[in-house]
Amino acid sequence: MAGSTEVHELYIRTTPGQLWTAITDPAWTSRYWYGAFNRSGWQPGDRWLSESADGEVYLEGEIVAADPPNGLAHTFHVVHEAEAAADPPSQVSWEIDSVGEACHLVLTHSGLGEATAEYIAGGWAYILSGLKTLLETGRPLEIG
Secondary structure: OEEEEEEEEEEEOHHHHHHHHHHHHHHHHOOOOOOOOOOOOOOOEEEEEEEEOOOEEEEEEEEEEEEEEEEEEEEEEEEHHHHOOOOOOOEEEEEEEEHHHHHHEEEEEEEHHHHHHHOOOOOHHHHHHHHHHHHHHOOOOOOO
């Protein structure tokens, strides 16, 4: 895939199984991913959707690889914003490693077209901070 790449790395005090659930269960994603419900069967070839509570699709893609609870890869295509929707799909990979009482999470978003890169600017930092806060405190992240 052509385009730029973003890499985010963090440690979360949780288990790989809990982290996997938080990444793949729409009841969890809606609490840290801008209210979006991420849905899929989570098997290679399955469709992946990120949508509002009323079914408006924001993002779509396909599961490329799934190795619960160690990792996940899926394509990522913006569909609700015209300029970014014109870019080809990019790819997101989630790598999860157990480190003592924590997990080391590396999220790599590659093949970013220019409009998609602008669309996600700052978004992964917010989403991953919300994921970490939710798993470690049981409460969603609230910013101002």
